[in-house]
Every structure is written in structure tokens, then in C-alpha cells.
Amino acid sequence: MEWSEPVFSGVWRDDTRYPQVTHIERVARSEGESGDWPDWVAPPLVERLVARGITEPWSHQVTAADLARSGRDVIIATGTASGKSLAFVMPAVEAIDAGGTVLYVSPTKALAHDQLRWISDLEIPEVRAAVYDGDTPAEDRRWVREHATYVLTNPDMLHHGMLPRHGAWSCFLRRLKYVVVDEAHHYRGVFGSHVALILRRLRRICARYRSEPTFVLASATSGSPGESASRLTGADVIAVTKDGSPRPAMSVALVEPELTDLVGEHGAPIRRTAPSQAAEMLADLVHEGMRTLVFVRSRQGAEVVALGAQRILHDRGEPDLAERVAAYRGGYLASERRELEEALRTGVLLGLASTNALELGVDISGLDAVLITGWPGTRASLWQQAGRAGRGGGDALAAFIARDDPLDTYLAHHPAAIFGRSVEATVLDPENPHILDPHLCAAAQEVPVTRSDFALFGPSTEERLDTLVRKRMLRRRPRGWFWTSNERASDLADIRGAGGSRVQIVDTASGQLLGEIDEAASHGTVHPGAVYLHQGETFLVDDLDFDEGVALVHAEDPPYSTWARDTTDITVRRTLRSQTWPSGAVVHFGEVQVVQQVVGYLKRDVRTGSVLGEQPLDLPERVLDTRAVWWTLPADAEQRLRGQDVPLLGSAHAAEHAAIGLLPLLATCDRWDIGGVSTSVHGDTGKLTVFVYDGYEGGAGFAERGYTAARDWLVATRGAIADCECEQGCPSCIQSPKCGNGNEPLDKAGALRLLDAVLEEGGECPQDVDGP
Ligand SMILES: [Zn+2]
Numbered sequence: 001m002e003w004s005e006p007v008f009s010g011v012w013r014d015d016t017r018y019p020q021v022t023h024i025e026r027v028a029r030s031e032g033e034s035g036d037w038p039d040w041v042a043p044p045l046v047e048r049l050v051a052r053g054i055t056e057p058w059s060h061q062v063t064a065a066d067l068a069r070s071g072r073d074v075i076i077a078t079g080t081a082s083g084k085s086l087a088f089v090m091p092a093v094e095a096i097d098a099g100g101t102v103l104y105v106s107p108t109k110a111l112a113h114d115q116l117r118w119i120s121d122l123e124i125p126e127v128r129a130a131v132y133d134g135d136t137p138a139e140d141r142r143w144v145r146e147h148a149t150y151v152l153t154n155p156d157m158l159h160h161g162m163l164p165r166h167g168a169w170s171c172f173l174r175r176l177k178y179v180v181v182d183e184a185h186h187y188r189g190v191f192g193s194h195v196a197l198i199l200r201r202l203r204r205i206c207a208r209y210r211s212e213p214t215f216v217l218a219s220a221t222s223g224s225p226g227e228s229a230s231r232l233t234g235a236d237v238i239a240v241t242k243d244g245s246p247r248p249a250m251s252v253a254l255v256e257p258e259l260t261d262l263v264g265e266h267g268a269p270i271r272r273t274a275p276s277q278a279a280e281m282l283a284d285l286v287h288e289g290m291r292t293l294v295f296v297r298s299r300q301g302a303e304v305v306a307l308g309a310q311r312i313l314h315d316r317g318e319p320d321l322a323e324r325v326a327a328y329r330g331g332y333l334a335s336e337r338r339e340l341e342e343a344l345r346t347g348v349l350l351g352l353a354s355t356n357a358l359e360l361g362v363d364i365s366g367l368d369a370v371l372i373t374g375w376p377g378t379r380a381s382l383w384q385q386a387g388r389a390g391r392g393g394g395d396a397l398a399a400f401i402a403r404d405d406p407l408d409t410y411l412a413h414h415p416a417a418i419f420g421r422s423v424e425a426t427v428l429d430p431e432n433p434h435i436l437d438p439h440l441c442a443a444a445q446e447v448p449v450t451r452s453d454f455a456l457f458g459p460s461t462e463e464r465l466d467t468l469v470r471k472r473m474l475r476r477r478p479r480g481w482f483w484t485s486n487e488r489a490s491d492l493a494d495i496r497g498a499g500g501s502r503v504q505i506v507d508t509a510s511g512q513l514l515g516e517i518d519e520a521a522s523h524g525t526v527h528p529g530a531v532y533l534h535q536g537e538t539f540l541v542d543d544l545d546f547d548e549g550v551a552l553v554h555a556e557d558p559p560y561s562t563w564a565r566d567t568t569d570i571t572v573r574r575t576l577r578s579q580t581w582p583s584g585a586v587v588h589f590g591e592v593q594v595v596q597q598v599v600g601y602l603k604r605d606v607r608t609g610s611v612l613g614e615q616p617l618d619l620p621e622r623v624l625d626t627r628a629v630w631w632t633l634p635a636d637a638e639q640r641l642r643g644q645d646v647p648l649l650g651s652a653h654a655a656e657h658a659a660i661g662l663l664p665l666l667a668t669c670d671r672w673d674i675g676g677v678s679t680s681v682h683g684d685t686g687k688l689t690v691f692v693y694d695g696y697e698g699g700a701g702f703a704e705r706g707y708t709a710a711r712d713w714l715v716a717t718r719g720a721i722a723d724c725e726c727e728q729g730c731p732s733c734i735q736s737p738k739c740g741n742g743n744e745p746l747d748k749a750g751a752l753r754l755l756d757a758v759l760e761e762g763g764e765c766p767q768d769v770d771g772p
Pocket residue numbers: 724725726727729730731732733734
């Protein structure tokens with residue numbers, strides 16, 4: 001307390017120095033609550049743990065371990081470094097002692113190897129732990145299958161290797177007692193939906209071998225962990241959320257960089273960038289002798305922060321301190337990386353700016369301060385990053401520095417969204433037919449699908465199986481649905497991809513492959529004439545060939561940037577659910593078809609942002625069948641707003657942009673995962689309508705979450721627009737970097753009036769609710 005408080009006051013509470021601080025939250029120290037070793041844990045394990053410094057378990061570890069041992073599927077959702085592994089290792093070791101086996105699944109190979117070390121270091125003879133992933137040598141695989149009792153793998157290996165070849169694993173599967181799903185919050189969106197189906201396939205295969213393993217999930221804290229875990233596993237999962245581990249007191253500042261005199265699109269004011277703000281704060285912290293880690297979104301950003309802080313320290317006549325600041329660029333050798341981490345830990349280095357490459361599996365902790373530039377996506381990530389601060393039980397300092405987008409603006413002004421009860425849910429949708437279909441095929445190849453599997457794969461299973469039979473992918477026989485092809489059915493699902501084809505970007509001069517993007521995204525970024533940036537170098541696109549899946553580019557640095565313009569049409573295919581609000585506004589959720597076409601691009605002067613000209617383009621339409629949430633304005637409110645000269649289209653468009661920006665507050669998605677359309681009169685609703693849709697075939701669960709949390713979402717959307725001090729709209733509120741319409745028309749004041757009309761508590765209640 002005594003050392004950080006004055007520094008803290010000096011650094012962040014001097015109003016003349018940081019007027020940008022919008023809020024300071026003091027998170028109290030927690031002493032922690034320990035428990036007794038459960039009496040079923042064998043003494044040798046306790047001895048090993050005690051020898052490693054774990055003298056007694058925390059209460060949440062005991063609660064979760066007891067639940068798992070009693071056969072309850074459980075998720076343990078507690079803070080960073082709260083020792084979640086111990087909770088599943090206790091029952092796992094006991095089960096192995098009794099002749100059982102354990103399967104551990106993690107999203108990354110690196111994490112599986114970390115866990116392997118942890119387990120192996122316990123040196124319990126019966127626990128024969130081994131990693132089984134794509135890198136496991138062929139000659140070792142057989143040993144793992146036949147002799148390992150604790151197998152560590154990832155969803156990819158389960159999907160392509162273990163499940164299709166379950167016969168070779170029969171001995172292991174027959175004795176399987178626990179399935180541990182670590183870092184479960186990583187399984188979200190399309191990837192999460194794939195993993196949900198892989199886990200269902202695993203449960204089905206286990207049933208075939210007459211084992212019924214208990215699922216133990218570990219996750220960062222989230223909105224409704226029990227619900228998310230149940231959706232991920234298809235089982236009824238109970239959540240343990242009361243964290244019994246101690247944590248240091250922490251002060252967390254929220255920072256919103258100020259508007260500058262610079263102007264951007266349509267004369268909008270530009271904020272000082274988050275990295276520039278971070279550089280200044282880093283220089284001040286380093287000056288105070290505080291070991292500080294700065295998390296930045298990009299490598300270039302990390303360089304900007306480090307160079308900026310060095311320059312400030314030089315200018316202040318502190319060149320020695322400037323030398324103790326560095327950027328962590330990634331791509332280092334393991335030894336270089338450890339050296340850098342060690343330098344920071346020991347204080348040789350005082351300031352380090354890094355991308356979140358440090359986030360998973362690497363142990364840098366015990367720092368004085370952490371700066372986080374830009375919202376890291378989820379509250380879990382924020383706390384994971386902030387949790388690096390807190391040295392030797394001393395007070396820790398963290399700051400979140402907002403970038404100029406609506407979500408960051410909102411958070412900088414609504415601390416409760418960060419420090420209060422979490423509303424952020426890990427979202428996934430295993431019923432998406434585009435994801436379900438290939439997994440039903442894979443399941444049928446593993447063991448023919450029967451009616452008894454319907455409950456596992458969801459209510460649409462029979463309909464999907466019929467469709468697959470019509471498409472001649474499966475055959476129906478008296479004993480079930482069969483996969484009869486010689487192909488590997490698991491190849492049908494690309495579990496880490498967005499689905500769809502890819503386009504390669506090739507430099508014609510050198511023949512070098514610069515990168516690869518989804519075909520869907522290629523229309524807007526590598527159309528003919530587009531300026532394409534690659535690692536700081538500028539290229540011009542000569543040709544985009546969808547048949548060959550290639551975009552040809554050459555190095556050139558024109559004095560302009562390019563911005564694609566597109567047209568988007570959306571058609572309602574089926575309304576699945578609706579809710580009518582007191583204002584008469586109706587919110588819907590359902591299936592839509594989105595037809596998008598890039599029709600041209602604008603050239604903008606790089607320095608001034610002024611438009612130099614517009615070029616038409618002739619690219620094919622793209623059709624996306626997906627799911628959307630949409631809301632309509634009641635006719636009387638529309639008339640009223642018209643009477644008050646509120647420009648409806650610009651207002652709806654502005655509200656749409658901000659709503660897209662704010663959805664990640666409630667669903668674990670990125671604004672790039674979703675799209676939107678707004679019209680003053682839509683053909684299918686006959687009313688002013690704003691749509692927000694999932695940017696993936698069949699949907700990914702984000703729009704559905706928008707529907708279930710619609711009121712919170714639109715209230716937050718209104719808040720983000722109102723909180724931004726700009727007058728006409730700027731990137732922090734209603735302008736969007738991905739607008740296909742060049743951010744026109746947009747009306748900030750009108751958007752507030754429109755959202756007020758939608759959110760109004762009074763008003764008449766109309767009867768027009770469509771859909772079943
Ligand atoms: Zn603004």
C-alpha cells in the first residue's frame with residue numbers, strides 16, 4: 001500500500017496531468033479462503049503438492065473437486081491464476097489410481113504442453129501423462145493409445161484423429177472417467193460451435209464403450225458460465241464461481257484519450273490514439289521506477305508505444321531510463337523470450353510494450369503496473385492482462401485506455417460494465433445446420449446415427465439427417481443413418497476456418513505469397529485497384545481472380561487510400577421469435593438472406609482524407625444465408641419523428657453502426673463478426689428497420705444473443721452515442737471503419753431520438769407480432 005499509493009496519486013490523480021482519466025476503481029484485497037484436503041485425496045498426492053508449496057487448497061478447488069468426484073459435470077469459472085488445474089487434478093489422480101483414464105482438451109498445443117509439465121512434475125507413477133497432437137511422432141502414438149492414463153490433446157486431434165479411429169482407443173475410452181475442457185471460454189462463435197459438436201460426438205462414442213465420463217471445465221470468469229458450459233457439452237453443467245484464492249488490492253483507471261484538432265472523414269474530430277496515450281503514461285510510470293507491461297493490439301502499436309516512451313524520457317533528460325524500455329515483437333526464439341521476461345521480472349527492464357502474445361501460458365507476473373490499450377475483447381482477457389500486476393502482495397495498478405470505437409467509448413464511461421455483474425456471455429450455436437451437417441456425417445462414420453442420438457444433437461437432427469440423405473451424403477437403413485463413402489467425413493468440417501474458399505495474395509514481381517484471406521472478405525479489400533497494406537509496405541491490386549483464388553498485386557505507394565463501397569440487401573426468410581416493447585417497437589430474431597455486392601471504391605488523399613474520385617467495379621454478388629436480429633419502429637413514432645424533421649435514414653444508419661460496435665459487450669464476438677443493414681422502410685416489415693446479422697453461413701449465435709439481451713444492448717448503444725463529446729459523430733460513436741456506404745448518411749442527434757422512441761417505457765402496445 002505505502003509504496004504504490006503516493007505513486008498512484010502522483011501519476012494518475014493529478015488532474016492537470018491526466019484529465020483523460022474517467023474513473024478509478026479500487027478493487028479490494030482479498031485474503032482468500034482455504035479449505036481442507038478432501039479425505040478421498042491420497043496422501044502421496046497431498047505430499048507432492050505440499051512439497052511444491054501448495055500447502056492447502058482454496059475453497060473453490062475443493063468445491064469443484066468434490067462435485068466432479070460425485071459425478072456432477074462442473075465448470076470452474078474463477079479468476080486468473082486461481083489454480084483451476086488443482087481442482088481437476090485431485091479427482092483425476094484418484095480415478096487413475098483406481099484404474100481409470102483422463103482426457104484433457106485445450107484450445108492450443110502450447111497449453112497442453114504446459115499442463116503436461118505440471119502433471120509430470122507431480123511424479124505419480126500411475127499417472128502416465130502424454131500429449132497426443134499433430135506433432136506426436138507416429139512411433140509414439142501407439143504407446144499413448146495403449147498405455148497413457150492421462151492424455152492431453154486438442155479439439156482438432158479429437159475431430160480428425162481420436163474419434164474417427166475410436167477402435168484403436170477402445171482400451172482408453174472404456175476406462176475414461178473424466179474429460180477436462182480447459183480454457184473453455186475460447187470456444188465461442190463458429191469454432192465454439194464446432195467444438196460443441198465434437199464433444200457431443202465424444203460423449204456418444206464413450207457411451208458405445210459403456211463409459212460415461214464426467215466433464216470438468218475450466219474457464220475465465222464470464223456472464224453465465226453454467227449455461228455456456230451446458231451449451232458447449234450438451235450436458236447439465238453446474239458452475240463454481242466463488243473464488244477462494246487471494247488477490248492483491250488493485251486500482252484500475254479508465255482512460256479516454258482526448259479529441260485533437262485533427263479531422264477525419266466528413267470533418268469528424270479525431271482522438272489521440274491509444275498507443276500515443278499509453279506511451280506518455282508508460283514514460284511516467286518508468287520515471288517512477290514501476291515495472292510496467294503495456295498490452296497493445298498490434299506489433300506496430302507496440303513499437304509506437306515503446307519508441308514514444310523512449311522519446312519522452314530522452315526529451316526529459318532521462319536517457320538511462322529510455323534504455324530500460326523495449327517492445328516485444330513476437331517471433332523471438334524461446335531463449336530470447338525468456339531473457340526479455342526475466343529482465344522485466346528483475347527490473348533490469350522497466351517498461352515493455354507487447355501484443356497479447358504473452359497472454360497464454362507464459363508466466364510473467366509480479367509487475368507493478370499494466371496498461372491495456374484498447375478493449376481486449378472480453379472481461380476475461382482484461383482481467384487476465386491486468387492480473388499480471390501485483391508484486392509481492394503489494395498494490396497493483398492497471399489502466400484501460402480506450403480506442404476510438406463505440407465499445408471502448410461506452411466502457412470508459414460505464415465502469416459498471418467492467419466492474420459490475422458480467423453480462424458478457426460466451427456465445428455459440430451448435431444447431432447451425434452448416435456446422436451440424438458435417439458433424440452428423442462424421443458421427444455417422446464413427447458409429448451409425450440412430451434415434452437415440454437425437455437428444456444429443458438437438459431438435460433439428462431428424463430434419464438435417466433427411467436433408468443429408470436427399471443430398472446422398474448419408475444413407476438411411478433400418479438400423480440408422482450410415483456414411484457409406486470411402487472419404488473421411490471429418491474432412492467436411494474445417495473447425496478453425498470460417499468456411500468458404502480463400503484467396504491468396506501474390507506479388508507478381510517476386511512471385512511471393514504475401515497472405516491469404518477469406519474469399520468473402522476479398523471483395524472489399526483486394527478488389528482491382530485496391531491499395532493493399534502488408535507489414536507496412538504498400539501494394540496495388542492488379543487483378544482478383546475467383547476461379548484461381550488469387551489476387552495479383554505489385555509494390556506501389558500511391559498518395560491515396562481506397563475504400564470499397566457496397567450495396568447490401570437483406571430479406572427475411574423466417575421469423576423465429578419476436579418481442580414487442582412498450583414503445584410499440586418490435587424486436588425479431590430469425591433467418592435472413594444477405595446479398596452483398598462491392599460496386600466501386602473511393603480514393604482518398606492519404607494526408608487530408610479528402611475524396612479524390614470514385615471508380616466503379618464489376619464484382620459478383622455474394623449471398624449469405626444467416627441469422628439476424630432486427631427491430632422496427634412503430635408507425636406513430638415514425639410519424640412523430642418525421643414531424644420533428646428527424647432524418648430517419650441517417651438516424652437508423654447511425655444507430656446500426658453503434659449497435660454493431662456494442663454487441664461485443666454482451667456476446668463474445670468482434671465487430672468484424674457481424675454486419676448490419678438499416679432502411680427507412682424495409683420491404684418485408686413495411687417499417688423503419690435496423691438489422692444486425694451474423695457474418696457466417698447459418699449464423700454463429702451473436703445475433704441471437706443480441707435478441708435475448710436486446711434491451712440492455714440498445715440502452716448501451718444509446719449510451720455510447722450520448723457519451724461521446726463530438727457534435728456530429730466520429731469513429732468513437734457512430735462512424736464505422738467497415739461502412740460500405742462511406743459513413744453516409746449519419747445523424748447523431750437523430751440516432752438518439754430514434755433510440756429514445758424505441759426504448760420509451762410508455763406508449764401503446766400494438767398487436768402486430770409476426771412469426772410463429
Ligand atoms: Zn463521437
